[in-house]
Amino acid sequence: MSLLGRAAVAPRALSHRELVELLTWPDAEELFSAAYAVKCREIGRVVSFRGLVEFGNVCEKNCYYCGIRKGNGKVHRYRMEADEIVREAELAFKAGYGSLVLQSGELTGEANAVFVEDVLRRIHAFCGDEFGVTISLGEQPEETYRCWREAGAHRYLLRIETSNPALYAKLHPADHSWERRRDCLRALRRCGYQVGSGVMAGLPGQTTDDLASDIEFFESEDLDMIGMGPYIPHADTPLGKDAPWTPELRKKHLELGLRMIAATRLYLHDVNIAAATALQALDPEGREKGLLAGANVVMPNVTETRYRADYQLYAGKPCLDENATLCRGCLERRISAIGETILWNKRGDSLHWAKR
Numbered sequence: 065m066s067l068l069g070r071a072a073v074a075p076r077a078l079s080h081r082e083l084v085e086l087l088t089w090p091d092a093e094e095l096f097s098a099a100y101a102v103k104c105r106e107i108g109r110v111v112s113f114r115g116l117v118e119f120g121n122v123c124e125k126n127c128y129y130c131g132i133r134k135g136n137g138k139v140h141r142y143r144m145e146a147d148e149i150v151r152e153a154e155l156a157f158k159a160g161y162g163s164l165v166l167q168s169g170e171l172t173g174e175a176n177a178v179f180v181e182d183v184l185r186r187i188h189a190f191c192g193d194e195f196g197v198t199i200s201l202g203e204q205p206e207e208t209y210r211c212w213r214e215a216g217a218h219r220y221l222l223r224i225e226t227s228n229p230a231l232y233a234k235l236h237p238a239d240h241s242w243e244r245r246r247d248c249l250r251a252l253r254r255c256g257y258q259v260g261s262g263v264m265a266g267l268p269g270q271t272t273d274d275l276a277s278d279i280e281f282f283e284s285e286d287l288d289m290i291g292m293g294p295y296i297p298h299a300d301t302p303l304g305k306d307a308p309w310t311p312e313l314r315k316k317h318l319e320l321g322l323r324m325i326a327a328t329r330l331y332l333h334d335v336n337i338a339a340a341t342a343l344q345a346l347d348p349e350g351r352e353k354g355l356l357a358g359a360n361v362v363m364p365n366v367t368e369t370r371y372r373a374d375y376q377l378y379a380g381k382p383c384l385d386e387n388a389t390l391c392r393g394c395l396e397r398r399i400s401a402i403g404e405t406i407l408w409n410k411r412g413d414s415l416h417w418a419k420r
């Protein structure tokens with residue numbers, strides 16, 4: 065049987081070399097359709113929506129690639145009030161999004177922990193457990209993770225960014241620690257979250273071996289959800305300021321992002337995989353392409369339009385002028401056009417997690 069056929073039949077049974085072979089499969093379309101077939105068989109021809117609220121762009125960290133890093137003085141900083149976050153969550157719930165993602169820059173400290181706890185309790189009081197609440201708020205002490213879990217969060221996203229500690233060290237200042245981040249993923253598991261992580265594809269210095277190891281990392285950490293996207297240089301960052309960015313490179317990063325989705329689906333089978341918005345920054349049909357390469361989750365932005373321009377991690381972020389209603393209609397059309405059905409009013413839990 066061919067490698068694609070074997071990967072589709074038996075989950076989690078490929079060698080490192082075989083993962084590399086998938087990632088460099090000569091016929092990309094063939095790779096994507098094999099992964100899409102696995103997605104349809106395991107999950108169905110359905111897509112889950114998560115309403116995304118980017119509630120603040122103040123960040124204590126200084127990742128060399130990110131547009132809202134602390135050291136970028138050009139960013140106008142904002143932080144939404146608790147009332148406003150809760151209101152947007154309620155709107156997303158009533159609009160039929162089965163779940164929500166609350167994301168912001170990384171802030172530690174007691175005041176922030178209490179603020180988030182209050183927001184989560186209020187959302188939970190209104191929406192209950194039928195509404196999936198995901199948070200993506202960076203590295204925190206385990207007791208903070210536990211407190212937020214008890215306040216109503218079900219899932220947590222924390223990208224490892226790369227599974228290669230040496231590459232991680234080149235992309236971050238010395239006080240950012242790969243090991244601490246990995247340990248956070250384990251703490252999240254202990255606290256009872258559905259745990260999601262992911263990486264960027266196309267980072268400077270990243271090899272195909274690194275990408276294959278990233279997929280092995282998803283397996284060894286037993287992750288429930290994967291969010292990956294192409295790396296896109298941002299001009300106001302140390303990594304992006306002199307980076308070449310040609311149409312050929314855009315195309316290459318887009319394809320790498322799609323190949324990572326496909327190879328991850330072919331290897332892991334039953335996890336939730338998001339078609340990252342960064343794909344759409346590189347191609348107007350990037351997210352549809354992500355779905356057709358094996359992803360099953362899309363995160364429409366429901367953040368109030370006036371904040372969107374200030375939350376730019378990378379160049380070319382889409383939907384800056386649209387509002388939640390426009391994005392909803394737009395995505396609904398795009399998804400029906402590829403023959404997929406949206407799971408309205410469903411949490412869309414990771415199958416891998418449900419089997420646990």
Ligand code: 5AD
Nearest residue numbers: 129130223294295296297298377378
């Ligand atoms: N290009 C693509 N993705 C980026 N992120 C941050 N900066 C960039 C960039 N320049 C991603 C990181 C982070 C997530 C919130 O956004 O993976 O975890």
Ligand code: SF4
Nearest residue numbers: 123125127130133169
């Ligand atoms: Fe902050 Fe996350 Fe950007 Fe790093 S990637 S600077 S932690 S928002």
Ligand code: FES
Nearest residue numbers: 383386391394395
């Ligand atoms: Fe925002 Fe298409 S998803 S306008």
